[in-house]
Amino acid sequence: MKIENIELHRVCMPLVSPFRTSFGTATERETTLVRVVTAEAEGWAECAAEPDPLYSSEFLDGCDLVMRDHLIPRLKMLGDRLTAEHVATALAPVKGHPMAKAVLETAILDAQLKESGVSFGGYLGAVHEQVPAGVSVGIMDSIDEMLDAVAGYLAEGYLRIKLKIEPGWDIAPVRAVRERFGDEVLLQVDANTAYTLADARHLARLDPFDLLLVEQPLAEDDILGHAQLAKLIKTPICLDESIESARDAAAAITLGACSVINVKPARVGGYLEARRIHDVAAAHGVPVWCGGMLETGVGRAANVALAGLPNFVLPGDTSASSRYYSQDLTEPFVLEEGHLRVPRGPGIGVDILPDVLAELTSSTTSVRF
Structure with missing residues (x-):
């Protein structure tokens, strides 16, 4: 595939409400969109990195720099032999x-497809035309505020509720949701690495609430700690x-x-x-689900396609726009009886709205091939 140029578009989009996790509070989504232009098509992808290195060591300015100065020059060396399957190597x-590598690979794959x-979805092996949608509920100022938010999302039709938790905001909000909405609601929690193994007895207090899972309770590099914790609590x-x-x-696994x-x-x-x-998880009988990073429709389209694969058996963070x-x-993306449709058009199956992009873009960098 012959690429003519690659563009990096920095955009900033306000969120409809602040989103708080144990890492901090976001009021807007700032991201870099990558556009890959070929003679016959253009591919788009969205960088998931955040402005600050809090979720991971990557951050948005760093991603832009490494793409421009280190990654794109290596891709240029492949010339016409470049395809998405060659990017990782x-x-x-x-x-x-x-994250910087992912956005380049995805934009190239979109153009290629x-x-x-x-x-x-067809390329990845999706077997479903629509996927069940869950919603992530951030840490809030009060239990009542959180319950009102959960009630609203359930009324919209979301099939699973995920509560962000941290020390001091965990048992009480989970109990409140169960008491108000009952055991039939699919409920899980996400700690974003906020606990240590010393908190095992406290985390075991979540067991009676019949949660689908507790997500990433310990530090990302503490695999053995998670293995020990799994023996001390019943919640998956x-x-x-x-x-x-x-x-x-x-x-x-x-x-x-x-x-x-x-x-x-x-x-x-x-x-x-x-x-x-x-595929690895499926071979071991371990279910998977698709997480989210506050994606715009560009990233959401690709995520929904991925969530159409057969072992994505739990509702993901594939919420409506x-x-x-x-x-x-x-x-x-619009919720339809708790589901989102997998795009069926070529590539990611959605088009950028040029007027909206122009309004929200703060800078553009173009690299000729």
């Missing part, structure tokens, strides 16, 4: 930076930040550190590695 000499008329442990590759997934995996394509270097994680944005960069 070409970029392997550059250590780390999975548009040239051939194949959908993202799901790993998120700890899983950066299919090899990580196999090791964590073998050690008994998790019984569920949250697959975030950007965190693992792209959708091709995400598919490998799906309105969960985060009053105006998306694409036509909005």
Whole structure:
């Protein structure tokens, strides 16, 4: 595939409401969109990195720099031989930076699939035309505020509720949701590494609430700690930040550190590695679900396609556009009886709204091939 140029578009989108986790509070989504232009098509992808290195060591300015100065020059060396399947190998000499690598691979794959008329879901192996949608509820100022938010999301039709938790905001909100909405609500919690193994007895207090899982309770590098914790609590442990590759997934499963995996394509270097994680987990009988990073419609389209694969058996963080944005960069994803449709058009199957992009773009960098 012959690439003519690659553009980096920095955009900033206000959230409909603040989103708080144990890492901090977001009021807007600032991201870099990558546009890959070929003679026959253009591919788009969204960088998942945040402005500050709090979720991971990567951050947005760093991603832009490493793409411009280190990753794109290596891709240029492949010339017409460049395809999405070659990206990971070409970029392997550059250590780390999975989110920067992922956005380039995804944009190239989008252009490649548009040239051939194949959908993202079709290429990855999706077997479902629609996927169940869950919603993530951030840490709030009061239990009443949280309950009102949960009530609103259930009324909209979301099939699963995920509560962000941290020390001091864990048992009480979970109990309040169960008491008000009952045991039939699919409920899970996400700690974003906020606890240590010394908190095992406290985390065991979540067991009576019949949660689907507790996500990433301990530090991302504490696989053995998670394996020990799994022996001390009954709630299934799901790993998120700890899983950066299919090899990580196999090791964590073998050690008994998790019984569920949250697959975030950007965190693992792209959708091709995400598919490998799906396959490894399926071979071990471990269910997976698709996590989210406050994506716009660009990233959401690809995530929904991934969530159509057969071992994505739990509702993911594939919420409707309105969960985060009053105006998306694409036509909005709309909840239909608790599900989102997998895009069927070529590539990611959605188009950028040019007027919205122009309004929200603060800078553009273009690199000729």
